Amino acid sequence: MEFVISKDQWVFENSTNLYNGAEPIYNPNLKYICCSDKNITAIKSKLNSLGIQNCEVNSYCTFTPGSIFYSLIGNNILDVDNNGCDSNDVKIPNVKFTITGGTESGTLIANSSGSYFFPFQTGTHTIQPSLENQTHFTVNPTSYILSPPFSQNQYIQDFCFTPKDVISNIDLSISPKSPPARPGFNAQYSIVITNTGNQIENGIINFEFEGTKMDFVSSDLAPTNQSDESLSWNYIDLLPYETRKFNVEFRINSPFDNPPINAGDELVFSCNTTNHDFTLKQIVVGSYDPNDKTCLQGNAITPEMVGDYVHYMIRFENTGNYAAENIVVKDVIDTSKFDVSSLQITDSSHEAWARIKGNVVEFIFEKIELPFNDEENDGYITFKIKTKPNLDLGAELKNEANIYFDYNLPVLTNEAKTVVAIPDLIxxxxxxxxxxxxxxxxxxxxxxxxxxxxxxxxxxxxxxxxxxxxxxxxxxxxxxxxxxxxxxxxxxxxxxxxxxxxxxx
Missing domain, CATH: 2.60.40.10 (Immunoglobulins)
Known part of the structure; x- marks a missing residue:
């Protein structure tokens, strides 16, 4: 036996058997055990005592509890016309929920559809939603309490967010797509714009690139203006918490062009709008690992950026011979360097949600069914997180992630390193x-x-x-x-x- 799916009733017996209350199962070749989160520590300890190595234990075969559970579902709605939430209003993606009490305390981030589904086991749970700029919105209800005795298995509650004052705020980011920049090849980049204020916005995205190092090839969205080193696009009627994204493509210089571009060289891209700017620093590669983690700000940030958001991208690729049904990206955050409570999902290749317990973040691509053919087997998650405000010059931001494809051992990414440095050194x-x-x-x-x-x-x-x-x-x-x-x-x-x-x- 190589795989075991547990619903809380499995226990170990003797030295090489796993027992489920009926008969012992011989299992010297165990590779994967799926069980409830509450049993993971005990099962890992038992495996270690039996000398069973390279057996992965997690709960990622399912994302609902194995025994009886109750669920809360609903929509996160933006009251655009300020007259109460109704069918004319829009849903808000990736709303963050704080869960307290019971067995599921932590943070959950809903998916990009604007709907949510949260399963809970016994106990009283308080569910409280919030937005990145929550002080500029009222939410009705402010929270929901799910408590026994439970008269039904599923409860429904929509949350209505209404602007209460005026705040204009736009988030911009640039993310490299797969494959990354290589000398002499084309490279694509996603430009993502999100309205994180509470007003409908219109404006211009200004994008700058190093025209001597690359040539502009194409854009999904036709530029309003174009020059040798810049592009611009208009955006109109961008609703609060609406996200739009489009791709641009460049041909990177080869080692034989003037100037030559080689593996190890750095490319810089920047974009800005009325009240926000973003800079991507990317290292050109000769070959690449399709499962990696990158800080989009590059190898260094200035002291002025300490306490602000840094952006990360984690890429994954299905290199197997069958579609991956579920993928989980697990990231353990260094709380001495980062404020975990500030984490926000900024983009993803497929619909994803997240849960945060302590300093462990799990980005969950449930039922992704990621193909294995080269044209469609890539995916990614991007997020932003604030650094602690007291980082000193020379402080290193180091982080890596584990990527779980169904019942396989995790794939460990590289360690992304970014240092706090003065501009003269970079x-x-x-x-x-x-x-x-x-x-x-x-x-x-x-x-x-x-x-x-x-x-x-x-x-x-x-x-x-x-x-x-x-x-x-x-x-x-x-x-x-x-x-x-x-x-x-x-x-x-x-x-x-x-x-x-x-x-x-």
Missing amino acids: HDETETAHFEVFPNPTANTVGYLSSDLVYKAEVFSIDGRLLQSSLFPGNEIEVKHLPDGSYVLKIYTRNKVQVGRFVIE
Whole structure:
């Protein structure tokens, strides 16, 4: 037996059997156990005591409790005309709910449809909705209490959000699509605009790109204006909490163009509207892992950005031979660096909802049925989260995620690293030189000498693939995880990039 689906009645017996109250089941090759969240710790402990390795235990085979449960469903409605919520009004996507009491305390973020479905087991639960700028809205009712005795299995409650004053606020973001930017190839980007105020908005999106490094190819939405390094689009009647998005495509310079673009180079895109701006910094790659995590602000943020939102994108790809029914992206947030309560979903490739317990965030693509053919097997989630306001210069924001495809072991993404740095340390490189690394050959670390502060070190394969990047690494970096072979090391100081070669054996 490789898979076990539990509905709370499974217990271990002896050393290699799982018992369900009827007969023991021999299971030396267990790979996956699905059970209720409350049983995960006990089952993992038992597996460990039995010496059973590489068996994944989670609750992701279903997203409703295994035993008797009660549910609350409804819609999140925006009172656009300020006369009470009715059929003429619109739904609000990704509303956040705080759940207290009972067995399901935490935070739930509804999906992008504007509807919600929350299952609960025994106990009294208080469900309270909120928006990002909640102080500028009234909500009716302010909360809903689900408590025993339960006379029915399902309860219905809509929440009506009404603007109570005037606030104009637009969110903009730019997200790279798959595949990412590669020298000589086309790359696509999504521009996402969301009205997070409470007024109907009209305006212009101004988009700037590095025209010497790329050529504009196309846009889903025809630009209102266009130049060699900029594009603009009008938006009209953008409702509160309405999101619109469109794609733009560029051809990235090859290593033989002028200027040449190589793996490891950085591309910068920016967009702005009346009261918001956004900058995407993207590293060009030679090859890529389809399951990865990226900070869209790049490898560094300035001290002025501390306490504000940073944006992350987690991409996934079904590389199996059958459609993935459910996908969960699990992200453990460092609460010493981030304010978990500020997290907001900004975009997703498919309909998704999220739950947050403590510092664990789970983005759930339920019944996604993600195909396995190359044209349709990609997906992503993007979110924003505020950093803590007291981060010091040099503080690192480090994070990675696990991606669960149905009953398989999770796929671990890379670790996304962003450092708080002063602008002088992150401006464009102006000089390239060669230097020696030591010891060479090496097995564990490589060192180098520099009279200037090294703010970034990168290791490339001989064919130009970026393998690792370290911010403020000191005078050496660890390379023991890399296989034997020849490598290129680039170190970045204030106005110089130095290149060296080394061998691991």
